[in-house]
Amino acid sequence: MPLSDSQIQALARDAMQHAGAGNFAAAEPLFAQIVEARPNSGQALHLLGQTRLKLGRFAEAREPLDRAAKFLPRDVAPQINLAGCLSVLGEHAAALTVLERAARLKPGDPSIAHNRGRAFEALGRADEAEQAYGEALAIDHRLLPSLSARAGLLAARGDWMGALADLDMALTDRPDDARLKVRRGELLLAHGDWLRGLPDYEARLSLPGDRYVPSLPTWQGEPLTGKLLIYPEQTDIESDAAMRDVLMLARGVDATVQCADRLIDILDLPTTRRGDSLDDFAAAAPLRSLPYLLNWDLASLPAAGPLRNAERLAESASTTGDDIWQIHLAARLGQPTVMLLPEGRDWLWGPNDGVSPWYPTLEIRRA
Numbered sequence: 001m002p003l004s005d006s007q008i009q010a011l012a013r014d015a016m017q018h019a020g021a022g023n024f025a026a027a028e029p030l031f032a033q034i035v036e037a038r039p040n041s042g043q044a045l046h047l048l049g050q051t052r053l054k055l056g057r058f059a060e061a062r063e064p065l066d067r068a069a070k071f072l073p074r075d076v077a078p079q080i081n082l083a084g085c086l087s088v089l090g091e092h093a094a095a096l097t098v099l100e101r102a103a104r105l106k107p108g109d110p111s112i113a114h115n116r117g118r119a120f121e122a123l124g125r126a127d128e129a130e131q132a133y134g135e136a137l138a139i140d141h142r143l144l145p146s147l148s149a150r151a152g153l154l155a156a157r158g159d160w161m162g163a164l165a166d167l168d169m170a171l172t173d174r175p176d177d178a179r180l181k182v183r184r185g186e187l188l189l190a191h192g193d194w195l196r197g198l199p200d201y202e203a204r205l206s207l208p209g210d211r212y213v214p215s216l217p218t219w220q221g222e223p224l225t226g227k228l229l230i231y232p233e234q235t236d237i238e239s240d241a242a243m244r245d246v247l248m249l250a251r252g253v254d255a256t257v258q259c260a261d262r263l264i265d266i267l268d269l270p271t272t273r274r275g276d277s278l279d280d281f282a283a284a285a286p287l288r289s290l291p292y293l294l295n296w297d298l299a300s301l302p303a304a305g306p307l308r309n310a311e312r313l314a315e316s317a318s319t320t321g322d323d324i325w326q327i328h329l330a331a332r333l334g335q336p337t338v339m340l341l342p343e344g345r346d347w348l349w350g351p352n353d354g355v356s357p358w359y360p361t362l363e364i365r366r367a
Contacts, residue, residue, distance in 0.1 A: 003037040015047070024054040035064060042071030046078045053081060058088045069098065076105040083115060092122040110139040114146045126153055144170050148180065160191055178203040189347035197347070198292040205286070210235050212274070219283035221293040226282025229272070231258035233286045237274045238262070243325035247332055248348065248358060249287040252294055252302030256281070266329075268308050298350045298357045304332055322367070331359035340367040
């Protein structure tokens with residue numbers, strides 16, 4: 001039975017009340033009834049599409065938003081919401097077309113320019129993406145998403161000074177943003193600026209994610225009356241990354257190293273397994289915090305200690321390869337070793353090729 005105007009008005013009132021209260025699950029079927037009764041109502045289609053976006057039902061939101069954009073060709077909001085929906089669905093070329101239409105309707109809008117940049121970037125058109133982010137920043141020079149996105153593009157093409165300037169600007173408005181700090185820290189560290197980069201890099205410890213943290217006070221470099229535990233942050237202590245960090249960073253401090261079973265009989269220093277009791281320890285620090293806590297720099301790294309069972313180990317160590325734990329083992333054993341590193345190498349290695357300051361017999365080459 002067709003709905004009367006009064007019934008539609010009542011449905012719209014109830015739907016808007018639910019949506020205003022954030023109850024989009026209750027609002028969605030009411031908007032759907034209105035659209036069924038008034039299939040050519042651009043406003044009803046737009047509200048239905050918006051509600052489905054709020055519910056994360058992007059595939060179902062596409063059709064009403066597409067129709068709303070056609071029925072409301074001079075209204076910028078349906079165009080922007082349709083473009084956002086298309087982007088989430090991976091239809092970046094179609095999203096870009098809609099955003100170009102939105103830009104003509106509302107020229108000088110920084111968010112539209114920014115979203116054009118995102119679409120260009122998703123399509124692999126980096127130069128146009130950078131230009132679009134630049135347009136957004138010319139309108140609003142503190143627009144955080146554009147500063148962050150352009151910094152990534154600039155860093156990718158080797159303009160690390162430009163990327164650093166964008167991150168510095170972003171951090172003037174968001175000085176406590178841990179993600180921005182870590183990005184700036186990694187950029188500085190990758191180019192050898194440990195003095196400025198290491199404090200920023202410590203912000204990683206406040207970010208959510210899979211990271212092992214023992215139930216101990218965090219060591220900040222102060223004198224201790226009890227034992228210090230140093231540990232890899234990786235949740236899988238047997239992983240290649242965790243063993244690399246142990247072999248590379250467990251140096252220069254009087255501490256017990258938490259490490260994989262394969263390294264227990266190798267390291268000539270106190271060790272413990274993950275899962276062993278921590279009752280005897282006063283504090284703990286992640287291995288990747290040691291450069292910051294102990295004021296290391298690439299020009300004055302502490303020497304790596306000797307290894308036990310060196311003769312037996314030498315038979316299985318690799319002497320040429322990627323940044324894997326076997327290469328670290330060979331280098332720790334003093335064997336002439338070559339490590340092949342890609343452009344986006346771990347910041348610990350620094351920016352230069354040649355003899356590594358970490359191991360005197362290790363040569364770094366670009367992969």
